[in-house]
Amino acid sequence: MDVQVYISADMEGVTGLVDAHDVQLGGHDYEHGRVMMTEDVNAAIRGALSAGATRVLVNDAHSAMRNLLADQLHPEAELVRGKPKRMGMLEGLDGAFDAVMCIGYHARAGALGVLSHSYMGHEIEDMWLDDRPMGEIGFAQATAAAMGVPVVTLSGDDAACDEMNAWDARVVTAPVKYARDRFSARLRPATEARKAIEEAAAEGARRASRLRPPFTEAPSTLAVRWQSATVAAQLEVIPGVTLRDSRTAEVTEAVPQLFRLFGLFMRVAASLTDQRPYC
Template sequence: MRIYISADMEGITGLVDADDVQPGGRDYERGRLMMAEDVNAAVRGAVAAGATDITVNDAHGPMRNLLPESLHPAARLIRGKPKQMGMLEGLGPEHDAALFVGYHSRAGALGVLSHSFMGHEIEDMWLDGRPVGEIGLAHATAAAIGVPVATLTGDDCACAEMAEWDASVTTVAVKYARDRFSADLRPSEEARTAIEKAVAARLSVPPKAPAATAVPSTLTVRWQSASVASTLLGIPGVTSADTRTVRAQGALPGLFRLFGVWMRVAASLTGQHPYC
């Protein structure tokens, strides 16, 4: 059984603030070790269920958060950037299931460190007219590749968002949002035990793979900056909905890859911090 893990950071056990998840933050070094512990719990669960090949993609920010020496020896690590598929780099139809570890709710939700990919640079996103964030877009892209998402870990708001997209995904709440930068935390050992057990149980009967599709979708993104939207219109196929909103049509996962190009353009035009 081949398992893929996409590891974000905002939804990791114990982390609630930008200083916990941004390089240079006063608690970042502790945060990256906490991230490794949650990932390792998922790896242990996958191994217990019979996984023989496990790939972990560091999907947060600079994508150099996980220290290779802190990762469970049963897993291989994809680290650094740029990556053509960003948070889903390395995911392919050969994988039997995907795990989303440390995920967070979308922009506008009152979840811990909630945002959609680029902090307040992205005000909102829609996939085929439906509000979407990192959870929904990653799930839809994995489904288009033909890989089922088995488990998601994060705060209770992230778990609820995942349930709205696909109720068959097992979710593990490691903290309960009080506000965007505060939470009621589960004890660390309790949370990691819950992750390990949930992954092992869910993978003991591997989830059914969705049929890989090439059905066109429409991705719409509303940016904080009209300059970003204006610049993106120079990319073939990108159209304007208003001065700050652009859209494009295409089949996933190609549309997900195109969105990665949008983010690189936006990053070149702005220098703002990811949280506000």
């Protein structure tokens, strides 16, 4: 089976991690969090390879995107590291891939999930795609699908897994922890969690050929409600962007273009705000 696998690796949904100090540069347990993230990704790589994957590309998709320990990553995988990236959390993905795996993902803003948020902590209050509430999971799934590549596997807490299956029930999920609240969880033992990731990745890779969606350039509408009206006002300057209200900016384009535009939205917001995520 000739399968090319793309892995987008976030950090909040990684085995054992529950707090900002686990996932933020300078946090007390961040260096340990990097090890845990690398091992979760390695489990997904092993699963993909066991199912016949011939190529695995990993994109470090968290924060500064320099979290994964390159020298400890599985030697048969390539790594995209650092930023800026035009496609952010999906940098390097194109129609040549057969499957996307989202490892270490988390639930959207407002959900009761571990470290739940949508891209920018407090700064983004909500997001919609064609009026459907979404976060990073929904946006990744919709963008990959528009490019003709199915999301086949996701790991994270139970809230993230439920969110993924609401977008596409065919995705194989691996819950590595069960949310008690936003900064607490019941954890699966690390060896058990990584076995679950490996098995989910293998099964997802095997299903990939049956799940491939058609490529589409059909337009969709992205709306983002910001905590600050200042951000929305500045975004309105971008051609095609309009305001639903003083804090909600929207734009209509093909979904991959929306994903790229949203990266620009975040750069504008970051230049105007100094909000620490998870505060």
